[in-house]
Amino acid sequence: MRTEIKIGGFGGQGVILSGYIIGRAASIYDNKYATMIQSFGPEARGSACSAQVIVDPNEIAYPYIVQPQILIVMSQEAYTKFSTELAPGGILITEEELVNPINLRKDVIHYSIPATRFAEELGKRLVVNIVMIGFMTAVTELIDPEAMQKAVIASVPKGTEDLNLKAFNKGYDYGLKLKKEKAS
Amino acid sequence: MKSDPKAVLTGAHFLDGDHACSEGAIAAGCRFVAGYPITPSTEVVERIAERFPLIGGVFIQMEDEIASSIAIQGAVWAGKKAMTVTSGPGFSLMMEHIGLAAMTETPCVFVDVQRAGPSTGLPTQPAQGDMMQARWGSHGDYGIIAISPNSPQECFDLTIKAFNLSEQYRVPVLLMMDECVGHMTERVIIPPAEEIEIFPRRFYDGPKDEYLPFKPDEDLVPKIVKAGDGYRIHITGLTHDEKGYPVMTAAAQEKLIPRLVNKIKFNAEKIIEYKEDNIDDADVVIVSYGITSRVAIPAIEQARKEGIKVGHLRLIVVWPFPEKRITQLAGRVKSFVVPELNQGQIFYEVERNAYGKAPVYLVPHAGGTVHNPKDIYNTILKSLKGK
Structure with a gap:
């Protein structure tokens, strides 16, 4: 099935890289197809920016997302701007300390993670996006976690692989834990 | 002829169409790019500028598109494979030199990552508004080849095809991308160099004193030489005879122009895909x-x-x-x-x-x-x- 993912945040949070890693994991390491489109223009230079990724076991024809089933937001602005776009029954993932989910929709499944704090605990705030996509991998089960790890290693600067893997696993483990709690 | 294994990034990549185009050019043997960066084609030259120093290529950021589209033709006559990259407003400026490349039968590639026009239009958004311009944009009659990829994988594959066709028919080939394909990121498989077929330049190898630079072969395409290799050549946008010298007569025009049109027309079934x-x-x-x-x-x-x-x-x-x-x-x-x-x-x-x-x-x-x-x-x- 075609799954549409939208990631929103502000410039500098690694929104585009997150989309890139998800697409790369799916299409290179997980035997699926992926198409990524990044929002481009003045909005990508500081304020709200977003990446769109489509993941599909079959070839992807239409290249843009229509109604995402997964929405990851890392800023209040992105939450306000994009949360109405999420498909009913979709998964909403928010950064706990940056997003106050006001008027939270009742028809979506909501997960949140203090990813920025986790990243700071690991020593580098920069890896916040990797914590987020680790978390997403656990709660959505869309892409094989090993494929995601391979894509993280292949996509981050040399010498930072260990830190990024730790960040990924931190988010992933937290996601598994939350998911278990939700199920019980 | 095969691609150069030292330059080809064999493997599975997650690339946008612009970057895939750069890699296609490199795999095709392109080692000279001149351009005036313009959205949404900028990423093509960005990657070229990064990759060329590692593989012996030359990239020049020119003062404008007019200069870019003529610099590549100088490089071709010096023996390089060359391309320039632009979008709508730049493509308009390049029209005169597409005509020059057609007239002088200079094999080269023009990439147009189409954005919405006319004029500066919507720089960051797609359109397919330059398709007739690609066919008819320069004045006078000439044949042309234009190709349209629909994915990053095809941006790679068809850039190679563009270079091959330009060498085979000695025409400028226009790769008509669009912003959506250019900025879309997908899996791109780059095959091993030995699996990438390259059409070699049709160099003349007969006696030097018998060389006629614009005397066509049976398929209406003449053999080329490299300037500076000791052949007598003269290259001009004026109507010329087989020696390449200007001849200002209706008879010379009648001999040259239909051939420029027909070398594409008569070979169309082989080119069409x-x-x-x-x-x-x-x-x-x-x-x-x-x-x-x-x-x-x-x-x-x-x-x-x-x-x-x-x-x-x-x-x-x-x-x-x-x-x-x-x-x-x-x-x-x-x-x-x-x-x-x-x-x-x-x-x-x-x-x-x-x-x-x-x-x-x-x-x-x-x-x-x-x-x-x-x-x-x-x-x-x-x-x-x-x-």
Whole structure:
């Protein structure tokens, strides 16, 4: 099935890289197809920016997302701007300390993670996006976690692989834990 | 001839169309790029600028597109394979030198990552508004080849094809991308260098004193030499004889210009490439190219689900146009539907070649995004009702 993912945040949070890693994991390491489109223009230079990724076991024809089933937001602005776009029954993932989910929709499944704090605990705030996509991998089960790890290693600067893997696993483990709690 | 293994990034990559185009050029043996960066084509030259120093290529950021499109031709006559990269406003500025490349039979590649125009238009959003400009943009008569990729993988593959065709027919080849394909990131498989077929430059190797730089072979394409290798050559945009010298007569014009047109026309069947799906039983045929060929698929699938027999003819090489195929289909289908990100360009070409035997319906779009597949679907229905 075609799954549409939208990631929103502000410039500098690694929104585009997150989309890139998800697409790369799916299409290179997980035997699926992926198409990524990044929002481009003045909005990508500081304020709200977003990446769109489509993941599909079959070839992807239409290249843009229509109604995402997964929405990851890392800023209040992105939450306000994009949360109405999420498909009913979709998964909403928010950064706990940056997003106050006001008027939270009742028809979506909501997960949140203090990813920025986790990243700071690991020593580098920069890896916040990797914590987020680790978390997403656990709660959505869309892409094989090993494929995601391979894509993280292949996509981050040399010498930072260990830190990024730790960040990924931190988010992933937290996601598994939350998911278990939700199920019980 | 095969590609250079030292330069080819063999493997599975997650690349955008612009970067894939750069890698395609490198795999094709391009080692000279001159450009004046312009959105949405900038990423092509960014990657070239990064990669070329590692593989012995030369990239020059020129003062403008006019300079870029002539610098590449100097590089070609010095023996390099060369391309320039631009978008709408720059493409307009390059028109004169597309004509020069056609007239001097300089093999080179022009990449146009189309954005919505006219003028500066929408710099960061797609369109397919330069398709007729690609065919007719320079003054006078000449033949041209234009290719339209619909994915990053094809941006890689078809850039190689563009270089190969330019060498084979000694024409400028235009790679007509669009912003959506250029900025879309997908898996791109780069094969091992030994699997990448490269068409070698058609160098002359006969006696030096017998060389005539514009004396055509049987397929109407002359042999080339490298300036500085001791051959007598003269290259001019003026009408010239086989020696390359200007001859200001109607007779010289008559000998040269039809050949420039016919070397593409007579070889068209070898150059033309398109892909057909579900054509055999089709009542309606969608004719599309570039990103629109993907956007049309959901519309076609929906219609077929409802029992409407829709086929798809997707142009990969747009110029020369598959005239015969359209005429053939027009004899037996009920209608053609042509969606394109413009107000009607290739539509007229389909209509012309249908000779009134089947109606042709345009699905126009001003650009800025892609079609809503529903609009294509609705036009399929409309075309069957004969409205």
